[in-house]
Amino acid sequence: MDLYADPPGTEAEHAARFSTALGGSSGNIAAGLARHGLAVSLLSCVSDDAIGRFVLNELTKYGIGSEHVRVLSGESRTSLAVTETRIENTQNTLYRNNASDLLLSEEQVLAVPFGDFDALILTGTALAANPSREATLRAMEHARRAGTLVVIDLDYRPYSWPSAHEAAATYRAAIEAADIVVGNDDEFAVVANGTHDDGLNLARSLSTADKTAIYKMGERGSLVFSSEGSFETGIFAVEALKPMGAGDAFMASLMASLAAELSLKEAILRGSAAAAMVVSKFGCAPAMPTPAELDAFLSRHSAPQS
Template sequence: MECLSKLKNNNFLVLGRAGMDLYADPPGTEITEAANFYAALGGSSANIAVALTRYGVKASMISVVSDDAVGRYVVAQMEKYGIGHDYVRTTGGEARTSLAVVETRLENCQAVLYRNGAADFELCEADVEGIPYGDYAALVVTGTALAVEPNRSAVFKAVNLAKAAGTPIIIDLDYRPYSWESAETAVRIYTEIAALCDIIVGNDVEFGVMAGDINAGKALAKELAQTSASIVVYKMGPEGSVTFTAEEEQEMGVFKVQALKPTGAGDAFMGGFLSSLAKGLDLRTSVMRGSAAAAIVVTRVACSSAMPTNEELDAFIESRNGIPA
């Protein structure tokens, strides 16, 4: 797979949402009862960038934040984690950086997202021009960034510029129905972007939405690996995952843990999976390490700050005797 050799450049561009998360504290507290909150960098794309840097992989963000204290908090957190932010624009006016208020509990976990007038949705084509895409290992995009304009056109512009520079395209489908005008629009846009991607990662519901039938998602994932993408990872929650390439399909289970919360697993998987591919590890081992990272994150408070280090990931895998059935 030609795209895997480019990943060894070890320097990823991540396009999408970066925001602030507020977690009701201590863990188990409902938002309505909370007197204290724990703040952390949030947003699916920012979480993926954090996860990559935890494993010694370079990552830079392409995004927009508001010109206020919350926007400055997000940029300061990027600096803390070593995430490049040369392509993060600050905007004024009524736009606001995305904010999520979340509970750390497994049952009936409430997550309230404030996305009206979201600053990252203002990313436009001018923001993605002039970037030296050829210098990067890959461009990673999340489906959230495709939901509205001008963000949608900016994503397609960035993807086409990256492809022209020979840089692999990776997408986390990350479908959030409340952000889209209709399911029909989502199907159309996801179908268009998937045809341009080298690696596609999503869960059974997301592939089901793309296929127009929840029961047809797995077949679609397999078809994409045969026709356009080099690697397609079809995740099934507690049932594990199936990874498709043109030559084979690999099944893998999950690591059983006592979870604190359901959030952050997908972003952790992306970080563990992509960083492992970047280090030249084989596909099965890379999926396994992504799964291990996901298992660790759901046992901890928050998402970005919960991402494990290389040492923590190695120790966890060793304690579980490696690859899950």
């Protein structure tokens, strides 16, 4: 659950009111996919309380399946983010003590008919602690065995991990089971246990293992490495309201475009456009564009140059 200081520009400590929204990287990506008209389900856990029920209600509102969301009794809690809509000195306060989503179990994973889905999309948050870590790695194995595309957004958040070394080892195991790997230059460097150059070399090497790596570089755009070749893309310049949500929007529109059988280059372009749209609007999940909104944006903005 996201709580945004309202109106935009307000500092959280001075806010008289907050606006609610579905949150979390997986929730945002699912909302973006649903906005594209795709059938999407979330595999996660929520707490048996008002915040958990809020999330379930939001999933229903967006048309996201919750049949694989487990409601947990006990002392775990659905995560809460208190944040702001401003580009300078943005404050984000996350409450993730005993987070319900990190209690994803292998039992839940075994109940998922992965062969009924075209893709399994996961974020690094799910790998940060057990039992979710082992359950997520098992989900990747089952999905690949079922012929389902496996996609990981590295989404490395240092505060979630005991150490960078443990994160790197876990990510390497996950990358082995993935078909598409998405991350920024800092994240690939962590996985490579080295510098940005080491991370770039790691991303480049994945194409020889029949994987696709999307190496994001912020304002410098992204590099894409695949078995079919490599290319570079820029970003769409917009007046941003906030720094959050770009990666989730990119992933959602990237995958929706691939599902529509567009080329990888066109999918990257549409993902980049969606990222620009979301950072220029209020909220993350509520700002995810529909295909029509994305098309309208692209008609008004020229393709970015690398």
